[in-house]
Amino acid sequence: MSGAHFASTNRWGGVSAAPYGTLNLGGAVGDDPAAVRANRDRAAHALGLDPAAVVWMHQVHGKDVAVVDRPWDADPVPPLDGVVTARRGLALAVLTADCTPVLLADPVAGVVGAAHAGRPGLVAGVVPATVRAMATLGADPARITARTGPAVCGACYEVPAGMRAEVAAVVPAAHATTRQGTPAVDVTAGVLAQLAGAGVTAVTVSDVCTLESTNHFSYRRERTTGRLASYVWLEG
Secondary structure, rough: OOOOOEEOOOOOOOOOOOOOOOOOOOOOOOEEEHHHHHHHHHHHOOOOOOOOHEEOEOOOOOOEEEEEOOOOOOOOOOOOOEEEEEEOOEEEEEEEOOOOEEEEOOOOOOOOEEEEEEEEHHHHOOHHHHHHHHOOOOOOOOHHHHHHHEOOOOOOOOOHHHHHHHHHOOHHHHHEOOOOOOEEEOHHHHHHHHHOOOOOOOOEEEEOOOOOOOHHHHHOEEEEEEEEEEEEOOOO
């Protein structure tokens, strides 16, 4: 889409040591803060971004969304799982290691959004909340293009049967079964259903399952591990 940029990292090309090797972009997983800063700088420069023009969230698996026009001045960053902006050149970032990063853009309105959709955030409705927040800035869901980044697939995300039932009661499309025939949740399928319900139908889905790909961080596979980042921004 003209003017809109989407990107997701893998785990390589950074300076973090094991078990965060090497391009860990998460600042709350136990890694050396200096390594995380260096990795964020490297990733931004590789994308042609100013590291000081990237908005990071303090993700808490909720549904709160903020409208931003610059990176946070406060420390700590407020707890959020969605951000939207009408400022061109300002990149929005989502950290994940199995959850589904959701990137949204309406270049006509000059608005982008990013959401962190794990299982709790899916149920809470962070994705439709992010679309609604974009609409307050003039975005039209029919014009929004969405991308999902690397995430654990429904065939791998095994959960107890009761948990699957709880999720499916709210988002039926997330009901899934693993390749072994056990209960599972497909967060990305649930995100797609929520986007469609919000009027967003132009969606591109990543083909990377983080649990299966050793080129990506996966909390379910490794527990102590780094975080990927997915970014969305409009040309300045």
